[in-house]
Amino acid sequence: DAGVIQSPRHEVTEMGQEVTLRCKPISGHNSLFWYRQTMMRGLELLIYFNNNVPIDDSGMPEDRFSAKMPNASFSTLKIQPSEPRDSAVYFCASRQNTEAFFGQGTRLTVV
Amino acid sequence: GEDVEQSLFLSVREGDSSVINCTYTDSSSTYLYWYKQEPGAGLQLLTYIFSNMDMKQDQRLTVLLNKKDKHLSLRIADTQTGDSAIYFCAESKDNAGNMLTFGGGTRLMVKP
Numbered sequence: 001d002a003g004v005i006q007s008p009r010h011e012v013t014e015m016g017q018e019v020t021l022r023c024k025p026i027s028g029h030n031s032l033f034w035y036r037q038t039m040m041r042g043l044e045l046l047i048y049f050n051n052n053v054p055i056d057d058s059g060m061p062e063d064r065f066s067a068k069m070p071n072a073s074f075s076t077l078k079i080q081p082s083e084p085r086d087s088a089v090y091f092c093a094s095r096q097n098t099e100a101f102f103g104q105g106t107r108l109t110v111v
Numbered sequence: 112g113e114d115v116e117q118s119l120f121l122s123v124r125e126g127d128s129s130v131i132n133c134t135y136t137d138s139s140s141t142y143l144y145w146y147k148q149e150p151g152a153g154l155q156l157l158t159y160i161f162s163n164m165d166m167k168q169d170q171r172l173t174v175l176l177n178k179k180d181k182h183l184s185l186r187i188a189d190t191q192t193g194d195s196a197i198y199f200c201a202e203s204k205d206n207a208g209n210m211l212t213f214g215g216g217t218r219l220m221v222k223p
Contacts, residue, residue, distance in 0.1 A: 004153075033210065042215040043199065056210060091153060093211075098142060100211055102153040 004103035025094030115214035133200035
């Protein structure tokens, strides 16, 4: 398996634009997590899904953030409209039983 | 609430042992993890331990768990420059897909 695949690896966008981050979890994993990593706050859990169903989205910072998991092999995290303070590295992780595996992350810069 | 804490920084000389410490507050934590993050990369799972274990050894890595004190440590024997990275501890309650709660990470610097 290729592991958790995220795209794009880097995204630079202007304030106010819509940004969509994509994640393909490891096949067979039934849990998927979106994290945000910044220098100031470290790793923050934004939302996680079990069997494609959102379980806890209390970490989503604002209504500007939304996440979907239309099927077991794909998830998106959307920010609309984006703001400079959204600049961070966004990680997707998938998990089956004990071990969670992370993607390489998407580095988002909002200017 | 859940909280996982780590010291921010550790510096060691190549060949020495490194010990990275972590404390957590949730006594119902069942699985405790150590992840490594190299610059510009994702998080790589190094090892994990069940809460009913005291110790787990995997080559140069030794994990010690003191459940009474809610203290977890990662010992890296014969530390190499390639071990320089940020190390995160994390906990979760079960293996049913519940969320991982991470510490803030410890930056390990290995000097030649």
